[in-house]
Amino acid sequence: EAGVTQFPSHSVIEKGQTVTLRCDPISGHDNLYWYRRVMGKEIKFLLHFVKESKQDESGMPNNRFLAERTGGTYSTLKVQPAELEDSGVYFCASSQGTSGRTGQYFGPGTRLTVT
Amino acid sequence: GENVEQHPSTLSVQEGDSAVIKCTYSDSASNYFPWYKQELGKRPQLIIDIRSNVGEKKDQRIAVTLNKTAKHFSLHITETQPEDSAVYFCAAIRTNNDMRFGAGTRLTVKP
Numbered sequence: 001e002a003g004v005t006q007f008p009s010h011s012v013i014e015k016g017q018t019v020t021l022r023c024d025p026i027s028g029h030d031n032l033y034w035y036r037r038v039m040g041k042e043i044k045f046l047l048h049f050v051k052e053s054k055q056d057e058s059g060m061p062n063n064r065f066l067a068e069r070t071g072g073t074y075s076t077l078k079v080q081p082a083e084l085e086d087s088g089v090y091f092c093a094s095s096q097g098t099s100g101r102t103g104q105y106f107g108p109g110t111r112l113t114v115t
Numbered sequence: 116g117e118n119v120e121q122h123p124s125t126l127s128v129q130e131g132d133s134a135v136i137k138c139t140y141s142d143s144a145s146n147y148f149p150w151y152k153q154e155l156g157k158r159p160q161l162i163i164d165i166r167s168n169v170g171e172k173k174d175q176r177i178a179v180t181l182n183k184t185a186k187h188f189s190l191h192i193t194e195t196q197p198e199d200s201a202v203y204f205c206a207a208i209r210t211n212n213d214m215r216f217g218a219g220t221r222l223t224v225k226p
Contacts, residue, residue, distance in 0.1 A: 004158075033214070035216075041218060041219075042119075042121075042204070042216045042217060042218040042219060043159065043204060043216040043219075044216070045213060045214060045215060045216075048213055055213075056213050091158065091159070103149055103161040103164055104149075104161070104214060105161070106151075106158040106159045106160070107158060108157070108158045109158060
């Protein structure tokens with residue numbers, strides 16, 4: 001079974017540019033999450049999809065971040081325009097359960113550097 | 116919202132010794148507590164979890180304990196090995212499936 005995949009693995013962009021990150025969850029997993037880890041700090045929740053619907057987007061830092069999951073399969077996270085403080089590793093995770101009491105499987109992450 | 120605190124931030128032990136990492140959470144509605152291990156440059160991997168209806172769970176050299184009254188839970192690694200070196204994250208999750216992580220503990224096991 002393929003795990004969670006993310007693309008790209010690394011992205012270096014200039015302040016003000018746009019970047020789109022992609023996540024492909026494990027097939028059949030309805031729940032998809034985005035997290036961000038800034039160097040040396042905790043993994044911070046951004047948002048949660050259940051199929052194509054946003055269940056909780058309380059962690060999104062501001063309106064420069066837009067997440068979509070059309071069709072309930074893969075998801076994209078767009079940052080526009082990027083700022084220096086957006087640098088970090090963006091993780092995607094997916095899970096199968098609906099009760100909230102199951103493990104989440106992480107992708108390898110996308111390391112975003114904004115210069 | 117949920118707030119998870121994790122201590123210590125760094126931990127260095129000699130190979131063969133035990134390591135203990137502690138976490139506290141604020142939301143009494145949290146009922147699932149996974150632990151993740153992240154090796155350098157790799158993705159976080161679920162290593163063990165515990166649900167609120169049990170107080171302790173063990174898997175070979177790894178054990179987790181949960182005290183719901185005090186709202187804290189701990190990861191115990193016995194007979195540590197160099198390959199246990201990594202960053203460990205605790206997390207707490209409520210029934211709406213949103214997980215909040217601790218800040219991580221960088222464990223170094225010296226051979």
